[in-house]
Amino acid sequence: MRKILSILLVLGMLMTLGMAGLAEEMTDVGTPRNETLIVESQTPTDVPGQFNSYMMGTQMGFGIHQLMSAHLWEMDTVSGEQFGEVAEGMPESNEDFTEHIVKIRQGIKWSDGEDLNADDVVFTFNMIMDNPGIGVSGYANTVFASVEKVDDYTVKFVTNESFPRLALRFGVTVWGTDYRIVPEHIYSQVEDVTQFPDSEPVVAGPYTVMDYDPNGQWILYQLREDWQQSTLGVVNGTDMEPAAKYVWFRVLGDDTTRQMAMINNEIDVLCEVTPEMLDVMVAQNPNIACWYAEYPYATSDDPCSKGLAFSQGQGAPYDNKDFRWGVALAMNFDEISMSIFDGVGRASVFPIITATSAGQDAYYEPLIPWLEEFELDLGDGTTVKPFDFEYATRMAANLGIEGTEEELIEMFGIGCWKYDPEAATKLFQKAGLELRDDGWYFNDEPFVLNLTYLAETEQQAGRGVQAAYDQLQKFGFTCNIFSESSSTWTANDSTGNYYIAGYWPTQFITRDIYGAISQYDADLITPLGETGIGGNGMRWNNERATEIIHELAQISPDSDEAYELGLEFVKVAIEDMPFIGFHSGVKFVPTNSTVWEGYPCADNPYNGPWWWWSCFKYIIPHLTPVAA
Numbered sequence: 001m002r003k004i005l006s007i008l009l010v011l012g013m014l015m016t017l018g019m020a021g022l023a024e025e026m027t028d029v030g031t032p033r034n035e036t037l038i039v040e041s042q043t044p045t046d047v048p049g050q051f052n053s054y055m056m057g058t059q060m061g062f063g064i065h066q067l068m069s070a071h072l073w074e075m076d077t078v079s080g081e082q083f084g085e086v087a088e089g090m091p092e093s094n095e096d097f098t099e100h101i102v103k104i105r106q107g108i109k110w111s112d113g114e115d116l117n118a119d120d121v122v123f124t125f126n127m128i129m130d131n132p133g134i135g136v137s138g139y140a141n142t143v144f145a146s147v148e149k150v151d152d153y154t155v156k157f158v159t160n161e162s163f164p165r166l167a168l169r170f171g172v173t174v175w176g177t178d179y180r181i182v183p184e185h186i187y188s189q190v191e192d193v194t195q196f197p198d199s200e201p202v203v204a205g206p207y208t209v210m211d212y213d214p215n216g217q218w219i220l221y222q223l224r225e226d227w228q229q230s231t232l233g234v235v236n237g238t239d240m241e242p243a244a245k246y247v248w249f250r251v252l253g254d255d256t257t258r259q260m261a262m263i264n265n266e267i268d269v270l271c272e273v274t275p276e277m278l279d280v281m282v283a284q285n286p287n288i289a290c291w292y293a294e295y296p297y298a299t300s301d302d303p304c305s306k307g308l309a310f311s312q313g314q315g316a317p318y319d320n321k322d323f324r325w326g327v328a329l330a331m332n333f334d335e336i337s338m339s340i341f342d343g344v345g346r347a348s349v350f351p352i353i354t355a356t357s358a359g360q361d362a363y364y365e366p367l368i369p370w371l372e373e374f375e376l377d378l379g380d381g382t383t384v385k386p387f388d389f390e391y392a393t394r395m396a397a398n399l400g401i402e403g404t405e406e407e408l409i410e411m412f413g414i415g416c417w418k419y420d421p422e423a424a425t426k427l428f429q430k431a432g433l434e435l436r437d438d439g440w441y442f443n444d445e446p447f448v449l450n451l452t453y454l455a456e457t458e459q460q461a462g463r464g465v466q467a468a469y470d471q472l473q474k475f476g477f478t479c480n481i482f483s484e485s486s487s488t489w490t491a492n493d494s495t496g497n498y499y500i501a502g503y504w505p506t507q508f509i510t511r512d513i514y515g516a517i518s519q520y521d522a523d524l525i526t527p528l529g530e531t532g533i534g535g536n537g538m539r540w541n542n543e544r545a546t547e548i549i550h551e552l553a554q555i556s557p558d559s560d561e562a563y564e565l566g567l568e569f570v571k572v573a574i575e576d577m578p579f580i581g582f583h584s585g586v587k588f589v590p591t592n593s594t595v596w597e598g599y600p601c602a603d604n605p606y607n608g609p610w611w612w613w614s615c616f617k618y619i620i621p622h623l624t625p626v627a628a
Helices: 002-024 118-130 139-143 168-170 231-237 253-261 275-284 321-329 333-341 356-375 393-397 405-412 419-431 459-477 486-495 513-521 541-554 560-576 614-619
Strands: 036-040 073-076 079-083 100-104 144-151 153-159 205-214 218-223 245-248 297-309 433-436 437-443 448-452 478-484 581-585
Touching: 002 433, 036 419, 118 139, 118 144, 118 153, 139 144, 139 448, 153 356, 168 231, 231 433, 253 275, 297 356, 321 419, 321 560, 333 393, 333 459, 333 581, 356 405, 356 560, 393 405, 419 433, 448 486, 459 581, 478 486, 513 541, 513 560, 541 560, 560 614
Parallel strands: 036 245, 448 478
Antiparallel strands: 073 079, 100 153, 144 153, 205 218, 218 245, 297 581, 433 437
8 A cells, every 4th residue: 555655656746747847848939838839830931021911922821810810700610600800790781782881899909009990991991902913902893882981980881783791702701811901000101012021010819929930930929918909809708818828830841740749749739630640649649639539530521622623624525514424433432532531531522512511411411302313314315323322331331330320421421423434434425535445535536634633731632633543544544643832733723724633622611602602603714824713713614503603692691592592503513513522621630738738629619620720819718738
């Protein structure tokens, strides 16, 4: 008994010393470790010291839009509901949605003590519209006739035509927004705001810049002494003071360096990793975890599904829906799923709308009766029903996963497109391809499929393209596959300079899907090689889809009519298949609870694990030091 007590006493002393050591430990940037939340930034900045969101090249995901920026509206990623941040609430619109009154929250102060009020909001929007060098200037001018101050805390937005989605278009819905409020008393003194680095930013968010690396590898943020008067304090209340006095965003380097930093407790939050990386880290540090403590570990609710996009501006056969459907049925989705993340992920096979949990409830499951009857004309007098409803059951059996039908559908989705080589062959032939002894031909020339993906980052998308390459090779196509740098990849997306690529042009965050589909307005299509307006790099040109987009633009997003039009749009998209979805955004986002705890997870889903989204500042107050 005495020996056991002695052992317990020693263990207690070691734990006490460990906690004391933690309290005394300092970071490499000179801040107390137990007051410093260390977060990974995925990429360095080429312009260290540049914090102006309206200047080209500013790396907004480096903590800038998460900790300092001010947005009119933010997003609750759990409920899918927007809420006012700088705005006091949602817009009050007239009957035809051409005039919108926005009340500004009172009590928010800039970090230099000046009030944030209507002057700042009016100045920001007119600054955007008056500066063609700001990327969103053109679009803002198509929407707004004027943005005017009514009084110190009231702004009137007048739109050129009916515009019922002011908050959805000019507030945050997913990652962030391009419309961030700036301090009028600072920016009005600048001759050219697009050339103003703003190296000592005055901000409305809860953190200010304390220091940064001149080589662009890290930024250190410090909690404002008057954080109660920041957007976080005024919106969230002052009951939950952030325990993180400092937030250090760091670029870590290659995957091995990232793993070792996490294992050694040198980082608290990583961005996306692969399941193989997670396995290594968890095996060596029991404080590392993901969204789920067990299988499937990752969350499947990132709103951007991954799959194959077709650049229809390339012409035939890519602009032929029979060709695109042929590709869908030529691939074995079970094998693709295993190749990407060993079967982890919710099937998200609809072309535009992602199967997040909310998206599955709102659009996938209600369309099951329609999918049961949906058929494709194979061109030879026969048809095929292409949807496979057995995917979830089959994957669970293959992986040894048990659960109710509802649980398996939540985990694996409602189904996938069938693997049907015979139907695929007929669809390719219907699209004008010819199968000869030595392979596929088009216009009497050997036909080659070129597939591209983004190198290094976005592992899910890249692995999906590689899996598709294997499947299409197996089917009999001659294929090439290329990886591209970030800059080339981004440019090719907007200009349509690809054939089949692993882009992610889909989303789902709110029941009203106008924000997710408006970019597919065919009236916005530009010629191949020019930057696409609105983001339709695929150049998908569908007359009925465009009509629905125009109809939705004129009606309330909360109406039953808007939802019914949304359902019709999804049916049109499925029939035309501009994009073949694989899975919703599957995110293995590790956290380390050695120093900090309280991260959002499946057991405590107060937010999603989106450190790179602007909503991160609303996660921080929930995090507390383990030593406390």
